[in-house]
Structure formats: C-alpha cells, structure tokens
Amino acid sequence: MPAIQLAVPLPTPxxxxxxxxSVERMMRLVLQTGIERFLAELAETIENDFRRWNSFEKHSxxxxxxxxxxxxxxxxxxxxxxxxxxxxxxxxxxxxxxxxVAAFGVLSEVWTxxxxxxxxxxxxxxxxxxxxxxxxxxxxxxxGARTMAIIGNGAQAxxxxxxxxxxxxxxxxxxxxxDASASEKCARNLAKAGLSPKILRSPEEAIEHAxxxxxxxxxxxxxxILIDNMVGPGTHINAVGxxxxxxxxxxxxxxxxxxxxxxxxxxxxxxxxxxxLPSDHAVVELHRVISGEYLGRTSGNEITLFDSxxxxxxxxxxxxxxxxxxxxxTDYEPLDLLADPDDPRDLFGMLxxxxxxx
Amino acid sequence: MPAIQLAVPLPTPxxxxxxxxSVERMMRLVLQTGIERFLAELAETIENDFRRWNSFEKHSxxxxxxxxxxxxxxxxxxxxxxxxxxxxxxxxxxxxxxxxVAAFGVLSEVWTxxxxxxxxxxxxxxxxxxxxxxxxxxxxxxxGARTMAIIGNGAQAxxxxxxxxxxxxxxxxxxxxxDASASEKCARNLAKAGLSPKILRSPEEAIEHAxxxxxxxxxxxxxxILIDNMVGPGTHINAVGxxxxxxxxxxxxxxxxxxxxxxxxxxxxxxxxxxxLPSDHAVVELHRVISGEYLGRTSGNEITLFDSxxxxxxxxxxxxxxxxxxxxxTDYEPLDLLADPDDPRDLFGMLxxxxxxx
Numbered sequence: 001m002p003a004i005q006l007a008v009p010l011p012t013p014x015x016x017x018x019x020x021x022s023v024e025r026m027m028r029l030v031l032q033t034g035i036e037r038f039l040a041e042l043a044e045t046i047e048n049d050f051r052r053w054n055s056f057e058k059h060s061x062x063x064x065x066x067x068x069x070x071x072x073x074x075x076x077x078x079x080x081x082x083x084x085x086x087x088x089x090x091x092x093x094x095x096x097x098x099x100x101v102a103a104f105g106v107l108s109e110v111w112t113x114x115x116x117x118x119x120x121x122x123x124x125x126x127x128x129x130x131x132x133x134x135x136x137x138x139x140x141x142x143x144g145a146r147t148m149a150i151i152g153n154g155a156q157a158x159x160x161x162x163x164x165x166x167x168x169x170x171x172x173x174x175x176x177x178x179d180a181s182a183s184e185k186c187a188r189n190l191a192k193a194g195l196s197p198k199i200l201r202s203p204e205e206a207i208e209h210a211x212x213x214x215x216x217x218x219x220x221x222x223x224x225i226l227i228d229n230m231v232g233p234g235t236h237i238n239a240v241g242x243x244x245x246x247x248x249x250x251x252x253x254x255x256x257x258x259x260x261x262x263x264x265x266x267x268x269x270x271x272x273x274x275x276x277l278p279s280d281h282a283v284v285e286l287h288r289v290i291s292g293e294y295l296g297r298t299s300g301n302e303i304t305l306f307d308s309x310x311x312x313x314x315x316x317x318x319x320x321x322x323x324x325x326x327x328x329x330t331d332y333e334p335l336d337l338l339a340d341p342d343d344p345r346d347l348f349g350m351l352x353x354x355x356x357x358x
Numbered sequence: 359m360p361a362i363q364l365a366v367p368l369p370t371p372x373x374x375x376x377x378x379x380s381v382e383r384m385m386r387l388v389l390q391t392g393i394e395r396f397l398a399e400l401a402e403t404i405e406n407d408f409r410r411w412n413s414f415e416k417h418s419x420x421x422x423x424x425x426x427x428x429x430x431x432x433x434x435x436x437x438x439x440x441x442x443x444x445x446x447x448x449x450x451x452x453x454x455x456x457x458x459v460a461a462f463g464v465l466s467e468v469w470t471x472x473x474x475x476x477x478x479x480x481x482x483x484x485x486x487x488x489x490x491x492x493x494x495x496x497x498x499x500x501x502g503a504r505t506m507a508i509i510g511n512g513a514q515a516x517x518x519x520x521x522x523x524x525x526x527x528x529x530x531x532x533x534x535x536x537d538a539s540a541s542e543k544c545a546r547n548l549a550k551a552g553l554s555p556k557i558l559r560s561p562e563e564a565i566e567h568a569x570x571x572x573x574x575x576x577x578x579x580x581x582x583i584l585i586d587n588m589v590g591p592g593t594h595i596n597a598v599g600x601x602x603x604x605x606x607x608x609x610x611x612x613x614x615x616x617x618x619x620x621x622x623x624x625x626x627x628x629x630x631x632x633x634x635l636p637s638d639h640a641v642v643e644l645h646r647v648i649s650g651e652y653l654g655r656t657s658g659n660e661i662t663l664f665d666s667x668x669x670x671x672x673x674x675x676x677x678x679x680x681x682x683x684x685x686x687x688t689d690y691e692p693l694d695l696l697a698d699p700d701d702p703r704d705l706f707g708m709l710x711x712x713x714x715x716x
Contacts, residue, residue, distance in 0.1 A: 015455060015456060016381060020693070022693070022694035022695065023374060023694050023695065023696065023697045023698075024694055024712075024716070027708075027709055027712040027716060028712075028716045030709060031709070031716055035709070059420065062417065062420055062431070062433060064415060064433060064435050064440055064468075066435075066437065066468045066469070068468070068469045068470070068471075069471050070471070071433075071435075071440050071468070071471050073420070073431055073433060073442060075420060075422060075429075075431060077422050077424075077429075079424065082422055084431060084444065086442065086464060086473070088466075088470070088472065090470055090471045093702065094702040094703065097373060097698075097702060098470055098472060098702060099696070099699075099702050099705070100702065102471065102472060102697070104473070104695050106444060108429060108446075110422075110424045110426070110429070111426045111448075112427075112446070112448055112451055112456055113426075113427050113428070113429050113446020113447070113448045113451070113460065114446065114456060114460060115444070115462070120694075120695055120696070120697065122696060122697035122705070123697050123705060123709065126705055126706075153703075154703045155699075155703050155704070155705040155706070156705075157706075158706035159705075159706060185701065185703060185704055185707065188707075189704070189706045189710060192710060193710070335378070335380070336380035336381050336382055336478075337380065337462050337478055338381065338457070338460045338462075338478070338480060339381045339457060339460070339478065339481050340381075340455075343543065344452040344455060344457050344513070345452065345511075345512045345513050345540055345543060346543055346547070347457070347480070347481060347484055347513040347514075347517075348484075348513070348515075348516035348517060348547045349543065349547050350385075351388060351481065352547060352551070354382075354385040354386075354389065355389050358382070358385060358386045
C-alpha cells in the first residue's frame with residue numbers, strides 16, 4: 001500500500017459554509033473505498049499520528065457523567081489542525097432504539113479557528129476503534145496469530161474482526177455474548193463478509209486456542225469478563241469495552257501478569273482496566289513502541305494487554321483521513337454554520353439587512 | 359412580559375435526525391421575534407438559570423491557544439440538558455474576511471446523550487453576551503442611568519447598545535474606536551435602529567457624563583483602554599473585551615477602586631481583568647447578587663465592575679431559549695447526524711445493507 005498523503009486541500013467553499021459528512025455520506029465513503037482498505041488506511045493514518053505524538057496538545061477527555069451514562073468531549077491539536085469529538089456512552093440506550101455510543105466531530109484550522117468539516121462519527125468511531133486495536137496488535141500480538149475470541153458481540157464486534165483480518169491476517173473468530181442473539185447477529189454479518197466465525201456458549205470455550213482475546217462489552221459497571229486462570233501464556237488481550245471510571249472487564253490478577261500498553265497514560269489511569277491497579281504500576285504508552293523507544297512483545301510466553309479507552313488523536317486521525325477522502329469532491333452537504341457579513345465587524349448590519357430578504 | 363415557559367418539547371424527529379439552526383434560520387428567528395424582545399427574553403432565561411446556579415455542572419472552558427488565537431469548548435449541564443459551545447477568538451481574522459469570534463453549539467438530552475439541536479452561535483453569542491451585560495447592569499448600574507460609552511465599536515457594539523436600551527432604558531450612546539470606520543458603521547446601524555449615538559474622538563471624550571462604560575475591544579494583548587483617573591465615582595464598568603490570559607482592557611488601579619462582579623470565579627481569575635490582581639482579591643459571583651445573597655450596587659458613589667468573560671451557562675440558556683422558539687415548528691434543517699440501524703447493536707449490518715442502496 002502506498003504511503004497516504006493527506007495534505008491535499010478541499011475545494012474552498014464560501015466562508016459561511018462548513019462541509020458536512022452525514023451518516024449516509026460516511027457509509028458511501030466507506031463502501032466506495034472498501035471497508036478493508038478504509039480500515040487499513042485509517043490504521044496507517046493513526047499510526048503515523050502516534051509516531052509524531054509530541055507534536056500534539058493532549059488532554060484527558062472532558063466527561064460529564066450522569067446516572068444513565070456519560071457525554072464526553074475529546075479535543076486535540078497538532079498546531080495546524082484542531083479536532084474535537086462529541087461522544088456519548090449510554091449502555092441502556094438500546095432500550096429506546098438508540099446507539100450505546102453515538103458521536104460526531106469537528107475538524108478546524110488552527111490559524112483561523114474556523115471549522116473545515118463536521119462529520120458523523122458513530123460509524124467512524126467504530127472504524128477507528130477497530131483500526132487502533134489492530135494497529136496495536138501488530139506490535140503486541142504473538143507472531144502468526146490466526147485465532148481471536150471476541151467477548152461481547154454488539155455494535156463494535158464485526159469492525160474488530162474485520163480490522164484484525166485486514167491488518168494481521170486473523171481468520172478464526174470465536175464469539176461469545178451473554179445475549180445469544182447478539183452473537184447470531186455478529187456471526188451472520190461476518191459470514192456475509194466472507195468469514196466463518198464460531199459461536200461458543202461460554203467465555204471459557206470462546207477463548208480456547210485463541211492467541212488474541214478481544215473484550216468489548218458495554219455494561220457501565222465493574223464486570224469480570226475474564227478471570228486469571230482463563231488466560232494462558234502468550235495471549236494478547238485487546239481490552240476495548242472498559243473505558244470509564246467504574247467500568248472494567250478484567251480481573252486485576254490478569255493485569256498483574258501482563259505487559260500493559262495504553263494510549264495516553266493520564267486518561268487510562270482514570271478510565272482503563274488499570275484503574276484497578278496502584279497508580280505507579282508500570283505501563284507503556286503505545287506510541288513509544290511505534291517509535292521504537294520501547295519493545296512491544298518480547299517473548300512468545302508473555303501476556304500482553306492493550307488497555308484501550310480511545311484517545312482524541314485517533315479521532316483527529318480519523319477526521320483527517322475522511323477529509324482526505326473528500327479531497328476531490330464537493331459531494332458533501334454544505335452547512336450554513338458561520339455568519340459571514342460583508343464586513344466582518346458588521347454582524348448587526350447583516351442581521352438588519354436580512355430583514356428585507358427573509 | 360409574561361414568564362417564559364421553556365418546557366415545551368420539539369416535535370420528535372426520527373432518531374437519526376438532529377434539527378439544525380443555520381445562520382439564515384437564526385436571523386429569521388431573531389427578526390420574527392423582534393431583536394429587542396429576543397434580547398429581553400434571552401436575558402430573562404439567563405437570569406433564571408443563574409438563579410439556579412447550583413444545579414449546574416461547571417467547568418472553566420477548555421482552551422487551545424495558538425499564536426493566532428484560541429479555540430474554546432464551553433460545556434455545562436443541569437442534569438436534564440447538556441450544552442456545549444465551540445467558539446474561536448482570532449483577532450486578526452478580519453484580514454481574511456472572517457469573524458473574530460465564530461461559534462456553534464449543541465444541546466443534548468442527558469438521559470440518552472443524544473444531541474437534540476445543533477445551532478449556529480456566532481450571532482447567538484453576540485446576543486447572549488449583550489443580554490448578559492445588560493442583565494448584570496440591572497443589578498450594578500446606578501439608578502436611572504441613561505448614558506453609556508462604548509469603547510470598541512466592532513461586531514458586538516450594537517448588540518450591547520440595544521440590550522442596554524431594552525433592559526435599562528439607556529438612550530444616549532457615546533462611541534469610540536481607534537478605527538473611525540468602525541464607529542461610523544456602528545453609528546449608522548444604531549441610527550437605523552432608532553437610536554442617536556454620538557461618535558467621539560477619544561476615550562476621554564466618550565466617557566464624559568457616561569454612567570455606564572462598556573469596553574469591548576478585540577486585541578489579544580494587554581491593552582489599557584481605561585486608566586484610573588478617567589473613571590469617576592458612581593460609574594458602572596461593563597468590561598466585555600478582555601477575556602483570555604494576557605488580554606485585558608483596564609488599568610489595575612481601576613480594579614482596586616471597584617466592587618468587582620464576575621460570572622464563574624475560577625474561570626475569570628484566569629481570563630478576566632482580575633488576572634492582574636492577587637488571586638485572593640475579593641470578587642462576587644453575579645448569581646449571588648441575583649439570588650439576593652449579596653448586594654449589587656450599595657451606593658451612588660461606588661464604582662462597580664462587571665468583569666465579563668462569558669460563561670457556559672449563558673450559552674446553555676441561549677440554546678434552551680432558541681429551542682423554545684423552535685417548539686411549534688419543523689422549520690429547521692434536518693441533519694442526518696446519528697447512525698440509526700434497525701437494531702442498535704447492528705451498526706455493521708446497517709453499513710452492509712446500505713451497499714445495495716448507495
């Protein structure tokens with residue numbers, strides 16, 4: 001795959017207009033590109049941005065917690081572009097037909113502060129989460145791994161499977177969910193995508209012979225999806241579901257036996273599996289492995305854990321990649337988002353002059 | 359004016375759709391309502407939300423500073439609704455025909471985390487800033503004040519004048535700007551709105567006989583718009599322009615002679631005029647005056663200062679008020695922002711099924 005050049009600018013719309021990528025438009029972009037190519041190029045974009053980690057302004061996300069869930073803002077900037085994602089996490093949303101995780105994002109120019117793209121990110125978050133998991137596993141999973149267990153078969157599961165197939169060549173998928181219909185939905189979708197997943201009746205059966213275990217459940221509570229004696233030497237654990245205070249998936253004994261890799265340590269200490277460990281327990285930020293500063297997996301017997309909570313740079317990369325896909329088109333919805341008076345100081349005059357017209 | 363009831367829900371759109379209020383739609387809402395009534399009802403909504411201050415989750419805004427300006431996120435929630443505003447501040451944007459301050463905002467339901475409205479906020483911020491200033495002045499300006507100096511005649515100036523006219527009956531406006539064409543633009547607009555402003559050649563002349571001084575300049579630097587001996591006893595200063603670290607408008611000696619009122623103290627300590635004072639210098643949060651806990655102005659000789667930087671609750675109130683205005687209409691742009699698969703867990707299936715259609 002050739003290196004992706006993301007520098008090409010969009011055709012310049014009028015100053016009041018911000019290009020909008022709707023859900024429909026995002027689906028078209030993904031399907032036109034091909035899901036696997038989209039995942040691969042997105043993973044490469046994220047990997048490249050992680051490699052220049054120090055050029056980003058980084059914050060833990062700003063979370064507003066409530067009884068039913070959380071609303072989060074995830075901003076970051078590399079000094080040229082600024083991105084922020086709005087994302088919720090509401091485990092009971094399914095009861096009213098809504099997504100557990102819904103999101104949208106904004107990409108802006110730093111020199112003007114003006115948004116240059118607004119995009120749906122529910123679908124894009126699912127894609128970037130899977131791309132990040134598989135990108136991390138390139139450094140952390142055992143060589144030649146072909147079997148992955150997926151515990152939790154909700155909205156994120158198929159994307160994980162496809163990303164691991166595309167980036168690592170994993171082709172055996174073992175599914176478990178406490179809700180059998182979720183596993184059936186997942187298996188059906190993966191079969192249509194050309195894979196042959198197996199549905200298992202317990203987490204123990206699902207992880208048999210799996211070199212990679214992906215946990216991606218959604219309950220907002222301490223759950224113990226995996227206990228210590230279930231995880232054999234050499235396994236790579238891709239822990240995706242635990243991602244806020246009080247929400248974890250792994251027994252702490254597993255953590256103590258694992259080499260732990262995280263995205264942005266200050267955020268993961270609050271939100272990740274490692275919230276169960278003392279705050280000085282050693283972890284390695286993934287970007288240090290990508291840059292070659294630290295080794296990832298060091299032996300075939302080691303247990304590695306990617307304690308993934310999702311970080312703003314992944315969303316920055318995803319928006320940057322989508323903008324790249326839009327580069328030669330005006331096939332977006334133009335949003336009349338920014339007031340554009342003839343004289344920038346004359347906002348009031350713009351309003352008064354509109355009176356005749358409206 | 360009857361009390362505003364803001365509880366009426368919007369007609370329920372499909373789950374994928376978020377109502378969008380464009381700049382054009384916002385202008386129509388303001389003009390249909392009438393600018394003065396809009397300002398008065400907005401001020402009342404802000405005042406009511408300030409009165410229930412303790413029901414809000416409050417943060418200082420999250421600011422990304424760069425050489426050219428700042429991009430800020432301003433979130434808050436009352437447990438039922440969540441609002442966040444994206445706003446930039448780029449003093450040199452006028453050179454490329456852009457607004458110094460451009461903004462948009464999102465209003466969401468806390469129980470689902472789903473956005474229920476996305477709105478332009480460039481115009482709305484100008485309106486809410488002016489409404490907040492005038493609402494504060496009801497408590498702080500000298501009784502019967504009819505003359506206001508406006509130092510800085512850019513995009514915000516006319517809104518300030520109209521809000522003070524509407525809420526306090528101020529009808530004499532004395533304008534000064536280092537750029538004479540800005541004053542002329544402002545005077546022209548105010549004349550059309552039925553006012554008779556005077557353009558003066560210096561700040562000293564502008565503030566003669568003014569009971570209220572509004573400073574609303576835009577340079578991102580320590581500027582001294584007012585020095586101590588210019589401000590006589592009994593004056594109310596409405597300081598709007600200084601609103602980020604390193605950006606102030608008043609000489610610190612003025613601050614030391616004034617009763618200082620702020621929106622949210624932790625944020626104003628960083629961004630307001632009081633960044634020039636020791637961090638323990640006494641200030642009063644405006645909501646305490648509104649609730650009756652503290653007195654505002656206590657004598658005719660006192661200098662009062664509203665050190666305004668803009669706070670998230672004002673934007674929350676503004677979005678809530680706009681939603682109220684939209685209550686009986688579907689006259690908004692429907693944004694296809696949120697993925698809505700038939701089965702919420704089946705995001706991947708939604709994508710695959712779209713293949714046939716797209």
